[in-house]
Amino acid sequence: MFVRLLLVLLALAAIVAGLAFLKYRQIQAEIALFSQPMPAPTVAAAVVETSTWEPALNAVGTVRAVQGVDLNNEVAGQVKQILFDSGAKVKQGQILLRLEDDVDRAELEGLQAAERLAQIQLDRNRALLKDRAVAQGDVDEIAAQLDQARAQVKSRQATIEKKAIRAPFAGQLGIRQVNLGQYLAEGSAIVPLQALDPVYVDYSLPERHLAQLRVGQPVSVRAAPYPDRIFAGTIQAISPGIDQGTRNVLIRARFENPDLALRPGMFARVATQLPVQERVLTLPREAVTFNTYGDSVFLIEETDGKTLAQRRQIRTGAVRGDEVAVLDGLTEGDRVIVAGQVKLTNGQDVSIVSDSDEAAAAPAQPE
Missing domain, CATH: 2.40.420.20 (conserved putative lor/sdh protein from methanococcus maripaludis s2 fold)
Known part of the structure; x- marks a missing residue:
């Protein structure tokens, strides 16, 4: 019994010793591996x-129209005619919209008749004045009435003219915002109008670059819709003052835009070219x-x-x-x-x- 137990213990001891030896060999191999120098990266x-x-001063800017307005009416009235289409190109002075002016024209005819009557009375009294048939005061009174009649005629004509909305400059219209028969109060928005050729790009640069800037300096612009295209322009104006909040100087560059690729409000990446x-x-x-x-x-x-x-x-x-x-x-x-x-x-x-x-x-x- 004792011999059998001893044999079992010896067998277990041999197994443990073998496992310990294998673990020792494994640890020694890992130590040898990590002790080797690392290969050069x-x-x-x-x-x-x-x-x-060819250095440049880079900035971001915004495209702006040389001229851009939202057309509106000076006098109230009902829309009588709409003479334009949204997005159309128009010439300076072109009539775009007419307000109802029948009553104004009828009143104008009455005022013109009063003007003619005052002119006739003045001519007659001047003839009578030569024969001293009327007093000078009567002639002066009729002359004043004639001037008043002419002023009323001009006032009514101006009102009628204001009811014809014209393009103040040549450009491209935006989206129409009124409808036929709609009543417009004074100052109602009718349609945007933008002059797109040429255009401006406004941007800012830190004040430390002010000495490197001059009017006429070449400027290039990239816009997101045309990633492979570079637009060339020149500095047209440099603000005389520095913004106290940002310490930046405002710059305006001018770009020819014959194909109307650059549009107002567009984001632009600007590079102001410096001497080579x-x-x-x-x-x-x-x-x-x-x-x-x-x-x-x-x-x-x-x-x-x-x-x-x-x-x-x-x-x-x-x-x-x-x-x-x-x-x-x-x-x-x-x-x-x-x-x-x-x-x-x-x-x-x-x-x-x-x-x-x-x-x-x-x-x-x-x-």
Whole structure:
């Protein structure tokens, strides 16, 4: 009995010892694996180049019509005729709508008759005055009555004229807001009218750029409906004052718009062109890490046969598309990392896959 129990205990001890040995070998293998050096992360690089730079001041603006109004009526009345269609192009002075004016015209005829009678009486009294058949006071009274009659005629004619709503300038109409037979109170909205060629683009720039702006300076605009099209214009006016709330200066640029592509109220991305700068250092924008403590890049250096990534503080300038100007910190020919730098540390060994800023770098190996 005792021998059998001893054999069982020995067997259990052998099994436990075997399992412990296998676990020990596994732990030693994992330690050996993690003690091996990590492979260098793969990155893409680009060369700092010198190029001709056409800097621009970028902003957002709003397209505005050179002239735009909501047409309304000066006098009240009932709509008699509608002589336009929504969206139509009209000429300056074209009659768009007439209000009921039959009563006014009838009153005008009566006033004109009174004017003629006053003129006849004045002529007769002047003839009688020569023979001293009437007093000078009678002639003066009739002359005053004639002037009053003429003024009443002109007043009624002006009222009739105001009941014919005309286009104050050439342009394109909007959506009609009145109907035939509708009674319009004074100042009722009838239809919008916009002059669309040319158009203005209003935008603002920080006050620090004021010295770089001048009337006639070229400006380009992009609009969302035409992503591949650039509209060219010039600065027409610069506000004489600075907005105290934003410290921005308001600018108005003028654009020819023969095909009516730009419409009032449209959002626009504006680029105010500055003089061309020669020999400006540039590098891809994605190579730069922008933060409040300063901009930096990972510069590639060859040391003891190794390719190392060294963080370098730089000073950047204007941005043009995917490029950024470098003002300080780099020289022409330096190579910087443009992809795969997210998990890099200063002085880390790297593997370069391309010297083109368009090459895609493989993901960095986990640390």
